Amino acid sequence: MRTIFLLLALIAAASAAAQSPRPVRLKDLARVAGVRDNPLTGYGLVFGLAGSGDSARNRATLQSVANTMRAYGVNVELDDLASRNVAAVVITSKLPAFAEPGQTLDVQVASAGDARSLSGGTLLLAPLSGPDGRVYAVAQGAIAVGGYQFEAPAASLQKNHPTAGVIPAGATVEQAPPIQVGGDGRHLSIVLNQPDFTLASRIVQALRAAAPGIDARAEHAGRISVGYPAPPGDLVAEIARLENIAVEPVRKARVVVNERTGTVVAGGDVRLGQVSVSQGDLRVEIKTLYQVSQPGAVFGRSGDGVRTAVVPDSRIEASEEPAPVVNVPEGATVADLISALRAIRLPTRDVIAVLQSIKAAGALDGELIIQ
Numbered sequence: 001m002r003t004i005f006l007l008l009a010l011i012a013a014a015s016a017a018a019q020s021p022r023p024v025r026l027k028d029l030a031r032v033a034g035v036r037d038n039p040l041t042g043y044g045l046v047f048g049l050a051g052s053g054d055s056a057r058n059r060a061t062l063q064s065v066a067n068t069m070r071a072y073g074v075n076v077e078l079d080d081l082a083s084r085n086v087a088a089v090v091i092t093s094k095l096p097a098f099a100e101p102g103q104t105l106d107v108q109v110a111s112a113g114d115a116r117s118l119s120g121g122t123l124l125l126a127p128l129s130g131p132d133g134r135v136y137a138v139a140q141g142a143i144a145v146g147g148y149q150f151e152a153p154a155a156s157l158q159k160n161h162p163t164a165g166v167i168p169a170g171a172t173v174e175q176a177p178p179i180q181v182g183g184d185g186r187h188l189s190i191v192l193n194q195p196d197f198t199l200a201s202r203i204v205q206a207l208r209a210a211a212p213g214i215d216a217r218a219e220h221a222g223r224i225s226v227g228y229p230a231p232p233g234d235l236v237a238e239i240a241r242l243e244n245i246a247v248e249p250v251r252k253a254r255v256v257v258n259e260r261t262g263t264v265v266a267g268g269d270v271r272l273g274q275v276s277v278s279q280g281d282l283r284v285e286i287k288t289l290y291q292v293s294q295p296g297a298v299f300g301r302s303g304d305g306v307r308t309a310v311v312p313d314s315r316i317e318a319s320e321e322p323a324p325v326v327n328v329p330e331g332a333t334v335a336d337l338i339s340a341l342r343a344i345r346l347p348t349r350d351v352i353a354v355l356q357s358i359k360a361a362g363a364l365d366g367e368l369i370i371q
Contacts, residue, residue: 023249024246024247024249025243025246025247026203026242026243026244026247029193029199030190030191030192030224031191031193032190032191033188033190033191033223034181034189035181037094037095037096037097038094038095038096038097038130038131039092039093039094039095039130039131040093040094040105040128040129040130040136040171041091041092041129042090042091042092042128042129042139043064043088043089043090043091043112043126044091044124044139045086045089045123045124046087046089046109046115046118046121046124047086047121047124048120049084049085049086049118049119049120050120051084051085052084052087052115052116052117052118052119052162053083053084053085053086053087053115053116053121054084054087054088054114055084055113055114056081056082057114058088059078060088061087061113062081063078065081065086066078066081068124087111087112087115087121088113088115089109089110089111089112089118090109090110090111090112091107091109091123092107092108092110093137093139093171095130095136095173095177097177098176098177099173099176099177100173100176101173101174101175101176102172103173104169104170104171104173106166106168107123107128107141107170107171108164108166109143109164109166109167110164111164115163117145117162117163118143118145118163118165119143119145119162119165121143122141122142123140123141123142123143123170124140125140126138127139130177134175136175137171137172137173137174137175138171139171139172140167141167141169141170142167143166143167144165144166145165146165181239186227186228186230186231187225187226187227188226188239189225189226190203190223191222192221192223192224195220195222196221196250196252197218197221199247199249199250200218200220200221200222200224202250203224203247204216204217204218204224206246206247207226207242207245210245211241213228213229214226214228215228252366253271253365253366254366254367254368254369255270255334255355255364255366255367255368255369256369256371257352257355257356257369257370259349262349262352264334264338264348266334270333270334270364270365271333271365271366272330272332272333272334272336272358272364273330273362273364273365274363277337277341277354337358338351356368356370
């Protein structure tokens with residue numbers, strides 16, 4: 001008997017440990033203030049397209065081509081440009097913090113005109129600017145497009161989006177970003193990726209336990225201030241030590257629903273109150289049969305008013321099956337509810353509608369996010 005109680009206690013402890021969140025590094029939950037990526041944008045031309053570029057209606061593309069040709073000493077008028085082998089594109093990239101000149105970046109390219117495809121094209125040298133208007137990188141190279149499009153006079157075939165592509169390592173950093181670690185040397189600020197009071201309190205407790213000599217306090221739910229008695233001798237090593245401190249995360253009770261794709265994602269800790277779900281099934285079917293009336297000659301001869309007529313015959317049938325009822329006990333998870341609804345063969349769209357109704361009824365202990 002003692003062995004049985006011991007085994008049950010071990011099972012309960014293992015179940016509780018499985019339900020508790022696993023500690024993660026601080027760097028996965030927050031970042032040092034001032035350390036972030038910076039967006040870069042630019043405008044350029046893609047050459048070498050096999051007749052799938054912008055048409056002559058895009059005067060901006062023609063003007064850009066003419067300006068580019070003049071930069072190389074070739075004077076050409078807009079009316080002389082009739083090629084569809086060029087397309088105007090918008091270029092985007094991200095400049096990491098502490099990036100140095102010579103570092104390469106991936107580049108995303110998207111058509112800005114009416115080009116049908118960028119497949120096989122090469123981006124001409126184009127500058128990439130930051131929000132302050134300064135040029136931080138230049139981009140150039142062959143575009144990798146994960147799709148295609150073929151057209152015929154009466155048919156077309158397309159896969160994915162051929163008007164957008166990627167240039168791996170297509171940009172070169174020319175100027176380092178003006179990013180510095182926030183603080184005066186004796187203070188650091190840690191910014192949470194998702195502000196939360198409970199998580200901020202846990203981070204402060206973890207910092208105080210790992211480094212008793214520092215003064216860690218939460219300014220609000222999204223920022224934590226860390227103070228030192230004296231400036232750290234090696235700031236990089238100190239930030240690396242703070243980033244690797246283990247913190248128990250906070251799992252929010254959320255259910256994410258994507259109505260476009262019919263996807264439902266719920267955390268394991270999302271619970272339901274006691275609720276009863278009834279889903280009706282009303283089907284209306286309308287059938288229309290067209291009957292052709294072909295009268296013969298009237299009194300042996302045809303008249304001017306005798307002709308063929310098409311007579312529609314419509315029938316409407318309605319059938320309503322008994323609505324299945326699903327009872328969910330107190331404390332059940334969203335996964336249990338979805339499994340029960342799947343058992344009665346409820347479509348995904350109806351499952352989403354049921355979740356919305358349960359949230360409106362106050363029986364969903366969590367946040368319902370509809371995308």
